[in-house]
Amino acid sequence: MTAFLIRRLFQAIIxxxxxxxxxFTGVFAIGDPLEILLPADASMAEREQVAExxxxxxxxxxxxxxxxxxxxxxxxxxxxxxxxxxxxxxLERLPATLELTFTALVISLVIGxxxxxxxxxxxxxxxxxxxxxxxxxxxxxxxxxxGMMLIMIFSVTLGWLPSTGRGETGSLFGIETSFATWDGLKxxxxxxxxxxxxxxxxxxxxxRTGVQETMPLDFVKFARARGIxxxxxxxVHVMKNILIPIITVIGIEFGSLVAFAVVTETIFAWPGxxxxxxxxxxALDRPIIVSYxxxxxxxxxxxxxxxxxxxxxxxPRIRVSAQ
Amino acid sequence: MKCFKHGAIKxxxxxxxxxxxxxxxxxxxxxxxxxxxxxxxxPQFSRTGNNQGTAQLMFGRLIEQDANLxxxxxxxxxxxxxxxxxxxxxxxxxxxxxxxxxxxxxxxIYSLERTDEVPNSPAPFSDMVSSIDTMEKVDDxxxxxxxxxxxxxxxxxxxxxxxxxxxxxxxxxxxxxxxGTATVGTGPYKFVSFKPGESLTxxxxxxxxxxxxxxxxxxxxxxxNDAARVAxxxxxxxxxxxxxxxxxxxxxxxxxxxxxxxxxSGRVIYLGLSQRFDQAPGVFDLDGKPLxxxxxxxxxxxxxxxxMIDRQLVVDRILGGAxxxxxxxxxxxxxxxxxxxxxxEVDVAKAKELLTEAGYPDGFALKLYSSNNRFPGDGDLVQxxxxxxxxxxxxxxxxxxxxxxxxxxxxxxxxxxxxxxxxGSSTPTSAPNLSSLIQTYxxxxxxxxxxxxxxxxxxxxxxxxxxxxxxxxxxxxxLLAEATRIAFAETPIVPLYWQKVFWGARKGITIDGGLSxxxxxxxxxxxx
Numbered sequence: 001m002t003a004f005l006i007r008r009l010f011q012a013i014i015x016x017x018x019x020x021x022x023x024f025t026g027v028f029a030i031g032d033p034l035e036i037l038l039p040a041d042a043s044m045a046e047r048e049q050v051a052e053x054x055x056x057x058x059x060x061x062x063x064x065x066x067x068x069x070x071x072x073x074x075x076x077x078x079x080x081x082x083x084x085x086x087x088x089x090x091l092e093r094l095p096a097t098l099e100l101t102f103t104a105l106v107i108s109l110v111i112g113x114x115x116x117x118x119x120x121x122x123x124x125x126x127x128x129x130x131x132x133x134x135x136x137x138x139x140x141x142x143x144x145x146x147g148m149m150l151i152m153i154f155s156v157t158l159g160w161l162p163s164t165g166r167g168e169t170g171s172l173f174g175i176e177t178s179f180a181t182w183d184g185l186k187x188x189x190x191x192x193x194x195x196x197x198x199x200x201x202x203x204x205x206x207x208r209t210g211v212q213e214t215m216p217l218d219f220v221k222f223a224r225a226r227g228i229x230x231x232x233x234x235x236v237h238v239m240k241n242i243l244i245p246i247i248t249v250i251g252i253e254f255g256s257l258v259a260f261a262v263v264t265e266t267i268f269a270w271p272g273x274x275x276x277x278x279x280x281x282x283a284l285d286r287p288i289i290v291s292y293x294x295x296x297x298x299x300x301x302x303x304x305x306x307x308x309x310x311x312x313x314x315x316p317r318i319r320v321s322a323q
Numbered sequence: 324m325k326c327f328k329h330g331a332i333k334x335x336x337x338x339x340x341x342x343x344x345x346x347x348x349x350x351x352x353x354x355x356x357x358x359x360x361x362x363x364x365x366p367q368f369s370r371t372g373n374n375q376g377t378a379q380l381m382f383g384r385l386i387e388q389d390a391n392l393x394x395x396x397x398x399x400x401x402x403x404x405x406x407x408x409x410x411x412x413x414x415x416x417x418x419x420x421x422x423x424x425x426x427x428x429x430x431x432i433y434s435l436e437r438t439d440e441v442p443n444s445p446a447p448f449s450d451m452v453s454s455i456d457t458m459e460k461v462d463d464x465x466x467x468x469x470x471x472x473x474x475x476x477x478x479x480x481x482x483x484x485x486x487x488x489x490x491x492x493x494x495x496x497x498x499x500x501x502x503g504t505a506t507v508g509t510g511p512y513k514f515v516s517f518k519p520g521e522s523l524t525x526x527x528x529x530x531x532x533x534x535x536x537x538x539x540x541x542x543x544x545x546x547x548n549d550a551a552r553v554a555x556x557x558x559x560x561x562x563x564x565x566x567x568x569x570x571x572x573x574x575x576x577x578x579x580x581x582x583x584x585x586x587x588s589g590r591v592i593y594l595g596l597s598q599r600f601d602q603a604p605g606v607f608d609l610d611g612k613p614l615x616x617x618x619x620x621x622x623x624x625x626x627x628x629x630x631m632i633d634r635q636l637v638v639d640r641i642l643g644g645a646x647x648x649x650x651x652x653x654x655x656x657x658x659x660x661x662x663x664x665x666x667x668e669v670d671v672a673k674a675k676e677l678l679t680e681a682g683y684p685d686g687f688a689l690k691l692y693s694s695n696n697r698f699p700g701d702g703d704l705v706q707x708x709x710x711x712x713x714x715x716x717x718x719x720x721x722x723x724x725x726x727x728x729x730x731x732x733x734x735x736x737x738x739x740x741x742x743x744x745x746x747g748s749s750t751p752t753s754a755p756n757l758s759s760l761i762q763t764y765x766x767x768x769x770x771x772x773x774x775x776x777x778x779x780x781x782x783x784x785x786x787x788x789x790x791x792x793x794x795x796x797x798x799x800x801x802l803l804a805e806a807t808r809i810a811f812a813e814t815p816i817v818p819l820y821w822q823k824v825f826w827g828a829r830k831g832i833t834i835d836g837g838l839s840x841x842x843x844x845x846x847x848x849x850x851x
């Protein structure tokens with residue numbers, strides 16, 4: 001296990017260094033932040049002052065070396081736009097994104113797994129057809145269109161739910177969160193559903209396929225022969241076997257949801273990191289872009305690691321082969 | 324007894340739970356949905372439009388600017404030139420900061436001193452105070468300032484600096500303004516809270532020296548997505564939105580219970596024809612080989628291209644009417660506008676004549692470039708221009724529209740021969756725009772900072788210099804107009820149109836919107 005951990009850590013460092021070089025050069029090549037930051041009537045003197053104070057006069061390698069030197073000491077630079085430490089700006093918005101993603105994930109599991117099981121057990125029936133057609137709609141309709149439709153129906157026409165922003169946050173166990181107030185929950189619902197739709201469709205399909213593959217297996221027949229009830233076979237024995245692919249995919253998808261909830265966050269004006277990264281790319285706020293991508297890469301590394309660890313808990317065979 | 328105690332504990336527990344769980348929802352009198360958020364609440368941190376439009380809610384300045392950027396006395400009531408390089412400024416009596424303290428000369432001197440010292444400012448106000456040599460407090464309400472050289476527009480420059488309280492902000496950083504500890508101004512609203520990426524909450528200040536705003540508790544929500552902002556207005560989540568996309572204007576106007584307010588902005592959209600290099604990038608002869616010389620260096624070619632463009636058609640068809648055809652840099656409400664400079668009417672025959680005179684009887688081939696996310700319709704605009712130039716006898720070899728963050732760098736580096744760009748106005752006169760866009764590019768002297776086409780005319784530069792030295796405001800405007808005439812006789816750039824901007828409001832309220840494009844809570848009024 002220790003060797004496994006060390007190897008993983010080493011790989012992670014290489015990935016991080018490679019990403020930082022690629023992103024740093026890439027962002028450098030896109031454009032000149034001065035063009036975006038300065039007002040149209042800025043004079044040369046002001047331009048020079050800004051370039052100097054933001055360290056934009058140095059050549060690319062010098063800027064990269066300075067970035068790395070600071071980064072290993074935990075300083076990822078200050079945002080050009082906000083003049084605050086980049087990591088602080090990102091982490092300040094992370095809770096909003098996490099609670100949105102977490103809610104979406106829960107919604108997709110709570111709706112997706114039962115529907116998937118149902119469709120799998122009743123394969124070929126009208127129920128199965130309906131669920132499967134619904135799931136096709138779930139991930140083939142564009143995310144932003146779904147979002148706009150949700151707003152049109154639930155906010156504009158029916159007036160049930162608010163369409164923008166995070167609403168009132170309260171503190172629950174010392175964390176500022178929307179879960180703590182009714183207003184916050186109301187604001188959370190539409191964006192979470194929007195984010196969950198494609199995810200739910202994916203969970204339904206994974207579960208259904210899993211059920212269909214597992215049901216004809218010998219152990220299910222033996223369990224039946226021993227007189228174990230159908231629900232118990234489905235919810236205990238079959239479930240155990242189909243959870244591994246679901247956990248793998250959900251793990252990676254959770255990462256994608258956090259990192260790329262961009263569309264949903266933009267449409268619902270949700271103050272999370274997805275909206276931040278889009279704004280920062282448009283404003284060429286290099287420290288934010290680079291730190292954001294490094295944070296996301298780290299997050300993927302950690303999630304993958306957790307998924308691997310969960311595997312070995314769920315499946316003894318993997319545990320044995322790892323040792 | 325026991326039972327009672329139990330009940331009390333239960334009630335106490337519920338109360339405690341409610342206290343931790345539910346914060347009282349503060350219903351604002353006015354909810355504004357704004358497209359862009361400020362990068363900081365520190366009013367001296369950045370002078371981009373967003374930040375200035377936010378600072379004006381809470382901070383006062385020596386002079387006030389109305390919605391059309393025209394100036395009137397603000398915290399200063401009088402400014403007199405004692406001699407060419409000395410100004411004496413009288414401050415308004417009885418002005419109070421939000422913390423109740425009185426405004427004094429010390430606060431103003433402190434504010435002006437801090438202006439160019441805000442660390443890491445991405446868009447400093449440095450130019451506004453660069454002409455100050457020394458400042459001296461005469462008494463609590465009088466300041467005497469010596470300038471390095473004669474500066475006729477001095478009050479307009481320092482008048483743009485937001486005045487902050489010395490006691491509240493000395494030794495504080497920009498971040499202390501975001502949290503509110505240093506956010507003490509003299510403006511009509513007091514700071515309540517700021518959540519980056521989300522909202523700004525403000526409350527009317529009882530002790531404001533000017534007229535009290537109509538709405539007391541105001542929340543500004545930042546909703547960058549156009550469709551989402553419109554939906555927020557339609558669903559009643561907000562009362563007023565800015566930057567209504569031109570495509571949605573007609574729909575909102577038809578909608579029951581919604582008012583649309585429009586104003587001409589100071590942002591001019593223009594076609595730049597680069598005179599920078601001996602050969603213009605993306606310009607070829609009819610066989611696709613590079614031309615021996617740069618055709619855009621000939622004013623007749625530039626005029627010919629201007630004559631090929633049907634500005635009214637562009638405004639009507641591409642923008643749905645959201646524009647005003649332009650024949651110069653600034654619109655009529657700003658100082659220095661030249662009344663007689665009308666936008667060119669389309670005249671293909673005249674264009675052909677000019678091209679022939681210039682030695683291109685059969686035209687030449689060129690590529691057109693534009694951004695695609697900078698202003699409404701920019702991607703479509705360049706395609707329309709392509710068609711109009713083809714009709715005018717040029718061979719358009721393609722149009723390319725790129726995201727602004729990539730495009731702006733390449734445009735400034737001179738990578739494009741013919742390109743669409745825009746320039747906003749944030750000053751009462753045309754002087755800064757003339758200087759940055761078409762004055763001769765000179766890195767040493769610091770002129771022509773955004774002169775991407777590298778237009779250069781000695782006659783214009785001299786005329787502008789004379790105008791900038793004029794102390795009499797009216798005379799200066801006339802001189803600026805004269806300089807504009809000299810420059811536009813040679814078509815330095817091809818002006819296309821000024822944008823119109825739109826606000827959407829629920830019935831019963833309206834906003835005094837203007838050229839500045841600011842969405843200020845104090846400008847929002849109730850109507851029947």
